[in-house]
Amino acid sequence: MNDIFKLADDLGPLKVIHVHEPGIGLKGALVVDNVARGPSVGGVRMTADVTTEECARLARAMTFKNAAADLQHGGGKTVLMGDPKMPKEQKETLIRGFCCALREVEQYIFAPDMGTDEECMGWIRDEIGRVVGLPRELGGIPLDEIGATGFGLSHAVDVAQDFCDLKIKGARIVVQGFGAVGKHATKFLCEAGAIPVAISDSTGTIHNPDGLDVDALIASKSAGKSVTEYVPGERLDGDAIIDIECDIWIPAARPDVIHEGNVNRLNTKLIVQGANIPITYAAEKALHQKGILNVPDFIANAGGVICAATEYQGAGEAAAFTAIEEKLRRNTREVLQTALQDQIMPRDAALAMARRRVEQAMSYRRWHIF
Ligand code: NAD
Numbered sequence: 001m002n003d004i005f006k007l008a009d010d011l012g013p014l015k016v017i018h019v020h021e022p023g024i025g026l027k028g029a030l031v032v033d034n035v036a037r038g039p040s041v042g043g044v045r046m047t048a049d050v051t052t053e054e055c056a057r058l059a060r061a062m063t064f065k066n067a068a069a070d071l072q073h074g075g076g077k078t079v080l081m082g083d084p085k086m087p088k089e090q091k092e093t094l095i096r097g098f099c100c101a102l103r104e105v106e107q108y109i110f111a112p113d114m115g116t117d118e119e120c121m122g123w124i125r126d127e128i129g130r131v132v133g134l135p136r137e138l139g140g141i142p143l144d145e146i147g148a149t150g151f152g153l154s155h156a157v158d159v160a161q162d163f164c165d166l167k168i169k170g171a172r173i174v175v176q177g178f179g180a181v182g183k184h185a186t187k188f189l190c191e192a193g194a195i196p197v198a199i200s201d202s203t204g205t206i207h208n209p210d211g212l213d214v215d216a217l218i219a220s221k222s223a224g225k226s227v228t229e230y231v232p233g234e235r236l237d238g239d240a241i242i243d244i245e246c247d248i249w250i251p252a253a254r255p256d257v258i259h260e261g262n263v264n265r266l267n268t269k270l271i272v273q274g275a276n277i278p279i280t281y282a283a284e285k286a287l288h289q290k291g292i293l294n295v296p297d298f299i300a301n302a303g304g305v306i307c308a309a310t311e312y313q314g315a316g317e318a319a320a321f322t323a324i325e326e327k328l329r330r331n332t333r334e335v336l337q338t339a340l341q342d343q344i345m346p347r348d349a350a351l352a353m354a355r356r357r358v359e360q361a362m363s364y365r366r367w368h369i370f
Contacts, residue, residue: 007056011063011358012075014369016052019101026097028080033059035107035370036361037067040076041132041308043113044095044120050079061298067361068354069302070327071309076108084115092123099124099131106130107370111308118142132308141320143180143307148320149274150184152303152328156295157189157248157272159332163340164270164293166247169193172209174246174268176200177253178227181274181301183218185250190214194248200241201227202253207244208233242266251278258283266292273297281347288345296347298354299335302328 004016012033019028029052032040042062045055055077063075080098084091099110110124112133122138124131134140143149161168173194175182178201186196196214198207203226206212217230228235242258245267251257252274258266263283271287272295273279279287284294303324310320331353338349362368 004052007053011060011355011362012369013056013059015105015107016056017102017105018052019098021097021101024093024097025082026080026094026101028078028098028101029055030078030102030105030108031056031059031076032105032107033075033077034063034358034362035074035076036358036365036368037074038072039107039109040074041066041071041109041111041305041312042075042077043111043133044078044080044098044116045113046080046082046084046091046095046115048081048083050081052079055079063358064351064354065298065302065305066309067357068298068331068350069305069309070331070357071305073109073309074107074358077113078102078108078110080115091120095120095123096127099127103128109312132312134311139311139314141307141311141317143304143320146307146317146320147180147184147187148307148324149181149301149303150186151188151321152306152324153181153185153250153272153274153300154188154192155325155328156300156332157194157270158192159329160270160272160293160295160336163336166269168248170195171247172197172245173248173250174198174241174244175250175252176241176257176278177251177275178217178221179252182250182252183221185252185274186214187218189248197246198236198241198244199227200238200253202238204228204238205236205241205244206230206233207236207240248272251275254278256280260286263287268292271295272300274301276301284345284347293336294346295332295336296350299331299346299350300328302331 015032017030059077066073110131118135121133171194195211248270249268255277258279306324307320335350339346
């Protein structure tokens with residue numbers, strides 16, 4: 001009992017539920033962190049090794065992310081023990097069993113995360129109905145296919161340009177990671193006049209100071225090739241992406257890629273974070289002190305969660321794009337303005353904004369958290 005309450009503070013978690021069904025080898029947990037703003041949304045993470053504590057941390061991150069995106073949703077998360085690459089039949093049995101066990105917990109809406117995908121969400125829909133991230137045939141909005149997060153990120157850049165004395169038109173951009181987020185962010189920024197001078201994927205970096213052809217790169221990537229097979233351009237190793245001088249640097253690959261050991265190599269004016277936690281807090285602080293503006297991950301990459309919330313309301317792609325544009329622009333401006341006024345890091349301003357929104361919602365509740 002005490003162990004569980006070690007996780008508790010004034011925001012949550014509201015509920016921690018462990019699920020065990022030896023008949024099918026099911027072990028999992030649900031943490032509903034806070035539902036003051038509405039039913040919680042957060043992904044089902046399937047992995048062989050995960051703790052309830054980690055689940056609680058991820059649920060809290062969703063409370064802040066949903067509030068920062070200004071969605072009428074609280075934060076929650078589920079973890080399911082198992083190798084996500086197990087035979088499909090076995091995985092389906094586990095996921096169907098897991099959501100059935102949580103059928104009554106209406107304060108939590110299932111969503112995809114590491115180890116689960118839209119097909120898994122389809123099974124959940126079939127069992128209990130309460131889910132986002134569905135296949136298109138079931139009313140889902142395929143957010144990676146339409147580029148929801150990259151689209152939102154391009155609007156964050158558009159707002160941020162006023163805060164760091166640069167213009168997107170003609171700005172040199174460098175993008176680390178050329179998957180769903182990186183590809184679409186580059187495409188939308190190119191449409192606004194930016195020039196991609198370097199792009200990397202897991203195999204290396206391609207660099208051309210005269211600009212890279214984004215359509216050719218996307219076509220090449222879709223054909224299963226690496227960005228480094230693109231010509232004309234200089235092929236470099238993956239790490240070289242950090243050193244290339246540019247106006248806007250976009251991490252869209254992995255966590256913790258910029259840390260105290262390499263942060264001084266960055267030579268840019270603006271960083272807009274597509275990946276989750278791509279920069280350690282200490283490195284972000286160092287960048288702030290050097291006057292390099294950062295739009296933090298949970299502000300800049302909120303396009304995906306906004307898209308999922310739109311799907312949950314039963315609306316379509318056009319409504320998702322409208323909501324992403326409106327919310328990304330408003331939230332980015334509010335965060336950067338507060339950061340400027342109070343002379344604090346944008347991340348701290350964003351966290352304070354999210355906490356304030358959750359606390360305001362809590363103030364209308366008899367029981368505060370729920
Ligand atoms: P993805 O799997 O589609 O693409 C990842 C890309 O990063 C690939 O091009 C891969 O080759 C590249 N990559 C991997 N390791 C790399 C490395 N060391 N250096 C350079 N490139 C590397 O993933 P995604 O959906 O684009 O997500 C990227 C990041 O954004 C992740 O951190 C994810 O959590 C985060 N994110 C994604 C979304 C979304 O809507 N997809 C939303 C919010 C946050």
